[in-house]
Amino acid sequence: MPSNEATTEQRGLVLEIDRTFEAPRELVWRLWRDPEHMVRWHGPEGCALLECEGDFRVGGQWRRVMSSGPGHRHLISGQYLEVVEPHRLSFTYINAYDGFETIVTMEFLEAPGGRTRMLFRQTPFVSVEERDGHGWGWQSSFELLGRYLTRFIDDDWGPKGRPRSDGVAEDFAAARARAAEGNREKTNDNRRTDNR
Numbered sequence: 001m002p003s004n005e006a007t008t009e010q011r012g013l014v015l016e017i018d019r020t021f022e023a024p025r026e027l028v029w030r031l032w033r034d035p036e037h038m039v040r041w042h043g044p045e046g047c048a049l050l051e052c053e054g055d056f057r058v059g060g061q062w063r064r065v066m067s068s069g070p071g072h073r074h075l076i077s078g079q080y081l082e083v084v085e086p087h088r089l090s091f092t093y094i095n096a097y098d099g100f101e102t103i104v105t106m107e108f109l110e111a112p113g114g115r116t117r118m119l120f121r122q123t124p125f126v127s128v129e130e131r132d133g134h135g136w137g138w139q140s141s142f143e144l145l146g147r148y149l150t151r152f153i154d155d156d157w158g159p160k161g162r163p164r165s166d167g168v169a170e171d172f173a174a175a176r177a178r179a180a181e182g183n184r185e186k187t188n189d190n191r192r193t194d195n196r
Contacts, residue, residue, distance in 0.1 A: 013125040015135050019142050021116045023149040025108045027157055028116040029086035031145065032106075038064075039163035041148040044140035047074075048165045058083055062091065078104075093122065100126050102134075118142075 021028050031037040035052040042049055047066045050073065054062030063077040075096035081103070082090035090105040107119040120138065125131040144164070151160040 013128060013131045014121065014123040015125070015131050015138070017118075017120040017135070017138060017142065019118050019120065019146075020111055021118065021146055021149055022113075023116055023152060024114050025086050025110050025116040027149070027152060028118065028145075029089075029108055030157060031148070032089060033085075034159075036159045037148075040159060040161060041145045041164060042141055043144075043164070044137040045144065048163070054080075056080065056083060098126065 031041065033056050035054060038052050039049045042052070042064070043066045047068045049064055050067050051063065051065040053064075054060065056062075058080055060080045061077065062080065063075070066074045066076070068074075077094050077096070078092035078101070080089075080091045082088055082105075086108055088105070088107055090103065093102045093104050094100070102122050102124060104120070104122045106121070109117040109119070111117040120142075122134060122138075125134070148160070
């Protein structure tokens with residue numbers, strides 16, 4: 001397993017995103033806290049969460065599996081370091097493929113007009129490419145969060161719509177159907193061959 005000791009250069013690689021959402025802070029916080037909400041927005045465009053679980057408290061573990069289609073599983077996990085509702089959230093973030101740990105810290109600030117300003121910071125990164133890749137992923141995910149927030153037009157803050165799939169679930173279903181059809185055709189071909 002690679003060392004998680006960051007070099008001075010790596011510690012200087014910081015991702016910062018300043019984003020304002022058209023929703024109250026308590027709602028934005030809830031969408032980060034509750035897995036039944038996260039499966040409806042979390043992950044970049046083209047991905048969906050196959051698994052989403054977490055013990056939302058200081059010291060609690062979280063784990064998510066993202067997929068971009070059949071056969072693809074991307075595990076991310078970590079531990080909650082700070083949970084100050086609805087102001088501040090911090091957690092470790094580990095990609096299974098390299099085991100390198102970064103720390104994500106978010107501030108949720110009330111903004112005029114009932115909006116929420118979210119200050120997001122993640123560091124350190126192994127490389128500029130890793131930082132920029134995460135930047136694209138988070139920005140895409142926050143676009144989806146913003147879109148999901150538009151569905152909350154009343155005081156009912158329960159989950160809205162079905163979990164996001166971006167075609168992933170349909171792709172899985174289509175792949176299974178094609179495989180089943182292929183197996184049926186092979187079986188029929190084998191029967192025909194055996195009957196000759």
